[in-house]
Structures are given as C-alpha cells and as structure tokens.
Amino acid sequence: MATASPTSLRPGLWRRLLRRPAARAALTLLAGILLCTLFLPLLLNADPHATSPAALEAPNSTHLFGTDVNGRDLLARTLEGARISILVGLSGALVSLFIGTSCGLIAGYVGGRTDALLMRLVEVLYAIPRLILIILATFALDPLLQRWLAPIQQGRWLGYSKIAILILALGCIEWLTMARIVRGQVLSLKTLPFVQAAQALGQSHSRILLRHLLPNLSGIVIVYLTLTVPAVMLDESFLSFLGLGVQAPQASWGTLLSDGAQALNPIHSHWWLLLFPAAAMSLTLLALNFLGDALRDALAE
Amino acid sequence: MLAFLLRRLLSMAGVLFCVITLTFLLVRLAPGGPFTRERKIPPAIEKELLARYRLDGSLWEQYTGYLADVLHGDLRLSTKYRDRSVNELLAQSLPISALLGGGAFLLAATLGLWLGSVAALRRGTPTDTTAMLGALGLISVPSFVTGPLLVLVFALTLRCLPVGGLNSSWSLILPTITLAGPSIASIARITRTSLLEVLQSPFLRTARAKGVHERRILYVHALKVALLPVVSYLGPLAANLLTGSIVVESVFNLPGTGSFFVNAILNRDVFLLGGVVIVYCALLVTMNLLVDLAYTWLDPRIRLEN
Numbered sequence: 382m383a384t385a386s387p388t389s390l391r392p393g394l395w396r397r398l399l400r401r402p403a404a405r406a407a408l409t410l411l412a413g414i415l416l417c418t419l420f421l422p423l424l425l426n427a428d429p430h431a432t433s434p435a436a437l438e439a440p441n442s443t444h445l446f447g448t449d450v451n452g453r454d455l456l457a458r459t460l461e462g463a464r465i466s467i468l469v470g471l472s473g474a475l476v477s478l479f480i481g482t483s484c485g486l487i488a489g490y491v492g493g494r495t496d497a498l499l500m501r502l503v504e505v506l507y508a509i510p511r512l513i514l515i516i517l518a519t520f521a522l523d524p525l526l527q528r529w530l531a532p533i534q535q536g537r538w539l540g541y542s543k544i545a546i547l548i549l550a551l552g553c554i555e556w557l558t559m560a561r562i563v564r565g566q567v568l569s570l571k572t573l574p575f576v577q578a579a580q581a582l583g584q585s586h587s588r589i590l591l592r593h594l595l596p597n598l599s600g601i602v603i604v605y606l607t608l609t610v611p612a613v614m615l616d617e618s619f620l621s622f623l624g625l626g627v628q629a630p631q632a633s634w635g636t637l638l639s640d641g642a643q644a645l646n647p648i649h650s651h652w653w654l655l656l657f658p659a660a661a662m663s664l665t666l667l668a669l670n671f672l673g674d675a676l677r678d679a680l681a682e
Numbered sequence: 683m684l685a686f687l688l689r690r691l692l693s694m695a696g697v698l699f700c701v702i703t704l705t706f707l708l709v710r711l712a713p714g715g716p717f718t719r720e721r722k723i724p725p726a727i728e729k730e731l732l733a734r735y736r737l738d739g740s741l742w743e744q745y746t747g748y749l750a751d752v753l754h755g756d757l758r759l760s761t762k763y764r765d766r767s768v769n770e771l772l773a774q775s776l777p778i779s780a781l782l783g784g785g786a787f788l789l790a791a792t793l794g795l796w797l798g799s800v801a802a803l804r805r806g807t808p809t810d811t812t813a814m815l816g817a818l819g820l821i822s823v824p825s826f827v828t829g830p831l832l833v834l835v836f837a838l839t840l841r842c843l844p845v846g847g848l849n850s851s852w853s854l855i856l857p858t859i860t861l862a863g864p865s866i867a868s869i870a871r872i873t874r875t876s877l878l879e880v881l882q883s884p885f886l887r888t889a890r891a892k893g894v895h896e897r898r899i900l901y902v903h904a905l906k907v908a909l910l911p912v913v914s915y916l917g918p919l920a921a922n923l924l925t926g927s928i929v930v931e932s933v934f935n936l937p938g939t940g941s942f943f944v945n946a947i948l949n950r951d952v953f954l955l956g957g958v959v960i961v962y963c964a965l966l967v968t969m970n971l972l973v974d975l976a977y978t979w980l981d982p983r984i985r986l987e988n
Contacts, residue, residue, distance in 0.1 A: 505700060509701055512924075625947070639826060642830040655830070663823050670822055
C-alpha cells in the first residue's frame with residue numbers, strides 16, 4: 382500500500398529538486414522561454430502580422446529568424462506562436478487539473494455508486510480516440526461561441542473563440558489519467574488515522590476534502606500537471622497541423638511547424654521556417670518533460 | 683471467464699452506441715450541412731439531395747434511420763465522394779492504415795522493449811543516459827516534424843526511399859518509422875522503470891541463490907513481471923497510434939482511413955465520419971479487451987471477475 386507521505390509537497394522538495402542538474406537546466410530553460418515570450422515582443426516592437434515585400438529571406442540582421450512567404454518576420458511569428466501555444470498548454474492543463482482532481486477526489490472519497498459511475502465514465506472516454514473527441518468538440522462548439530462573441534465590440538474577440546474552444550476541449554479530454562491517479566491516492570489516504578480522526582471530530586466532508594486530503598495530493602497533482610502541459614501543447618499542434626486548430630492570421634507553434642514542414646524541399650531550402658519554431662517547441666516540451674520526471678523522482682526520494 | 687467476456691462485449695456495444703450517437707448529433711446539430719456551398723443551390727435540388735442521402739425529416743427520424751442501417755451493416759453513402767458507399771471507401775483505405783498501424787505497433791513494442799531493457803541493465807552508464815535522453819527527445823518532437831525531416835534525409839538527399847504517396851510497399855517504411863517514434867520512446871521509458879524495480883525484488887535473489895542461469899533470470903523471471911506495466915500501456919498505445927496515423931497519413935499523402943477522417947469533418951460528410959469513428963472505436967475497444975486478457979495471463983493474481 383502506498384504511504385501518504387511522498388505525495389504531498391513537503392518542505393524539502395524544492396531543495397531536492399534543485400539538486401538535480403536536469404531539473405536545474407529545465408527550470409532555467411523554461412524561465413528563459415517564458416521571459417522571452419513575455420518581454421521580447423515589447424522590446425522588438427515587431428508586428429507578427431505585418432507583411433512586407435521581403436518574402437522568404439534567410440536569417441539576417443534585420444530579420445533574425447528570416448521571413449515567411451508573406452514577408453512576415455519569423456521571430457515575431459515564433460514569439461506569437463509561443464504565447465498562444467503556452468497559453469493553450471497551461472490553461473488546458475489547468476482545466477484538466479480542475480476536472481480530474483475534483484472527479485478523483487469525489488470518486489475516491491464518496492465511493493460506492495458514485496465511484497462506480499465516475500470510473501465507468503472515465504473508461505468510456507478512454508475508449509474513444511482522443512483526437513476524435515477533441516475535433517468533434519471544437520467542430521460543434523466553435524460556431525456556437527462565435528455566434529455568442531460576434532456582437533461584443535464589433536467582433537473584436539472573434540479570433541479568440543477558436544483558442545478558447547481548444548483550451549476547453551483539450552482540458553475536458555486530458556483529465557482522465559489525473560482522475561484515476563487522484564482517486565487511487567484518495568482511496569489509500571482515506572484509511573489513514575488522520576482522516577478518520579477528522580471524521581470522528583465531526584468535520585464536514587468538504588472540509589476534509591479540501592483541508593486534509595487535497596494538501597496531501599498536491600505533490601502528485603503537480604507532477605501530472607507538469608506532464609499534462611506538454612501533452613496538451615502537442616495535441617494543439619496536431620490540430621493546428623491538420624488545419625482544425627488555431628486559424629490564420631494567428632499563429633501557434635503548430636501552424637508555424639506545419640508551414641515550415643511543407644516548405645521543406647531540396648530545391649529551395651527554406652530551412653529556417655522549420656528549424657526555429659521546431660527548436661522553440663521541442664525545447665519547451667523537452668524542458669517540461671524533464672521537469673516532470675525530476676519532480677516525480679524528487680517526490681519519491 | 684465467459685461471464686466476463688459477455689459483460690465486456692455488452693459494455694463495448696454500449697460505448698459504440700454512445701459514440702455513434704454523439705458523432706451523429708454533433709455533426710447534424712452544428713451549423714452548415716454537407717451541401718452548403720459558397721454558391722447557394724436551388725432549394726428544390728437541395729431537397730432532392732437531402733432526400734437521396736436520407737438526411738430529410740426530423741432529426742429523430744434521421745438518427746433512428748441511421749442507427750437501423752448501421753445495425754444492418756450499411757454505413758450509407760458518402761456525401762462528398764458522390765455515389766460511393768462508406769463501406770466501399772473503408773474497405774479500400776483500411777488495409778493501408780492497418781498495415782501502417784500494425785507495423786508501427788510491432789516496431790514500437792520490439793524496439794521499445796529492447797531499448798528499455800538495455801538502459802535498465804546498464805543503469806547509470808552513458809548508454810542508459812543517451813537512450814533515455816533520446817527517448818525524451820522523441821516524445822518532444824511532433825511527428826509532422828520528424829516525418830518531413832526523414833523524407834529530406836532518406837528520400838530527397840540519399841534517394842533510397844520514396845517521398846510519399848503509395849506506390850510500393852517501400853512507401854510505408856518512412857511513415858511507419860515516423861508513426862512509431864514517440865511510442866518507441868514511451869515503451870522504452872516504461873520498460874526501464876519497471877525492470878529497474880523488478881531487478882531489486884527478492885524473488886530474483888532466490889533464483890540466483892538456487893543457481894539459475896543469469897540469462898534465464900533476466901529473460902524468464904524478471905522480464906515477465908516487468909512486462910506488466912508495458913502491457914497495460916498497449917491500450918493507450920493503440921489509441922496514440924490511431925491519432926498519430928491521422929497526422930502521418932496527411933504528412934505522407936497516404937490514402938488511408940485517417941485522411942478520410944479529417945476530410946469528412948471539413949466537408950460535414952456525416953456518414954463517412956460516422957463510419958471512420960465506428961471503425962476507430964471498435965478497434966480501440968477490442969484492443970483494450972485484448973490487453974485486459976493478456977494482463978490476466980501474465981499475472982494470475984489479477985482476476986477477471988473484478
């Protein structure tokens with residue numbers, strides 16, 4: 382039986398995490414990427430949508446990452462892609478965190494028929510290919526949200542409807558594993574003396590759930606959150622590649638990569654179109670995966 | 683055993699029913715129909731078309747009619763590929779996707795197991811570090827980047843494999859590798875973790891004390907137990923390969939089922955989409971059942987009745 386201690390965020394975790402060179406490297410890289418994404422656009426002052434006659438220029442001093450078919454600066458585009466991809470990844474993971482944790486907590490704590498029903502639902506959703514569910518959801522919900530957004534400020538927010546739908550759809554699909562893990566932990570935590578003591582003292586169910594069980598789950602939840610972010614980002618890039626995700630002129634790493642991949646041929650080698658977005662995305666995913674692994678190891682230590 | 687199988691088959695039918703309902707309702711309720719074009723078609727013709735594809739009447743009538751047809755094995759006509767039945771389209775494209783997916787499945791399982799065991803046995807050595815770094819790298823690069831890169835190297839520069847399309851069985855090599863890549867990495871990671879855990883367990887010490895040959899300890903005793911988490915990953919693996927094949931078929935221009943899936947959505951081709959979704963779900967549900975059966979075979983402590 383798993384003990385409760387390694388699943389909570391104990392005080393020494395941060396120190397144990399930083400002892401690992403891989404974790405240090407991943408954290409530095411992530412901090413760097415986040416800072417660039419947030420502040421570099423302000424410094425550069427380049428419009429990612431501004432076209433220019435300088436089409437398909439190789440990287441040079443004015444366009445550090447080169448330009449694309451429409452003469453748009455690839456550095457500005459990559460930074461815009463970073464903003465959208467990270468936004469979708471983080472918010473999607475948070476949505477899945479919320480659904481997964483509450484579902485797992487309730488299933489594990491209440492047990493009985495509720496538990497059976499919720500786990501049945503998880504099983505059914507597991508049986509449906511994930512991408513199909515996401516695509517169907519975006520496909521059905523997007524027109525609804527667009528109709529709803531259209532009258533607000535002359536449709537200024539219309540471009541964001543697809544992104545919002547992506548976040549919701551990805552979040553609503555990715556929570557399954559989280560729910561299972563949280564439920565398993567709650568099942569073993571529930572039998573421990575401190576929960577029984579709280580129950581004997583007559584504390585309310587919600588207080589036991591939020592004050593006693595949730596803090597003890599924080600560690601494992603954080604680990605899976607770190608691993609869900611790259612999964613969501615990868616799913617988003619698949620959708621954008623298939624033309625079902627972020628719509629032009631907005632760019633995500635997925636759309637940039639699919640443009641770059643199509644421009645790859647030996648006659649006109651526009652390698653920069655693929656290299657820079659691919660490097661940015663892969664490094665971010667790699668760092669997140671590394672961090673998740675290191676966190677898991679540090680928790681188990 | 684029989685009761686378990688029957689119950690699973692029933693729940694599989696339930697899942698399929700839910701998925702068909704969901705797909706049909708979502709596509710039919712979303713604005714825009716299969717015959718909505720830039721240029722408006724005359725109402726009389728549209729009415730005729732809808733009647734021909736049995737998309738007229740109330741939503742309930744359409745839905746029950748479709749369900750009845752599906753139960754009879756008739757997946758109806760595609761609205762985009764005019765005059766071709768969905769059964770025909772699937773029969774044509776499914777073997778290609780099955781070959782691609784099956785190949786990637788085998789490749790991922792064998793290569794992943796091998797890499798993971800090697801890494802676990804040489805824990806802490808440069809071999810281990812390189813293998814695991816490579817695995818993380820493979821997981822972090824989307825397949826629509828590895829695909830074009832492989833094409834650039836093997837098809838365009840070295841000229842030893844075809845670029846895309848489906849002309850010979852050689853055309854399937856690069857797509858299979860592209861599709862299997864991330865799964866090789868996942869399996870290698872799981873195998874390594876689980877084998878490392880098993881290698882420390884007391885029953886191996888007993889086996890050694892008895893004088894069992896080291897190779898037999900590894901391949902027969904340790905690997906059989908270490909396989910459990912890998913086998914339970916085979917279900918999600920099948921799901922990942924299905925998803926991946928949609929992307930890979932589009933990268934390599936393969937006329938497989940996955941390419942129909944995306945087109946069907948973009949064209950609101952209800953019946954083609956329904957057909958593809960039914961096939962995919964049936965495959966996945968069957969795969970999950972097989973995984974559960976394999977699990978009990980490997981670990982007799984797990985009972986099917988639970």
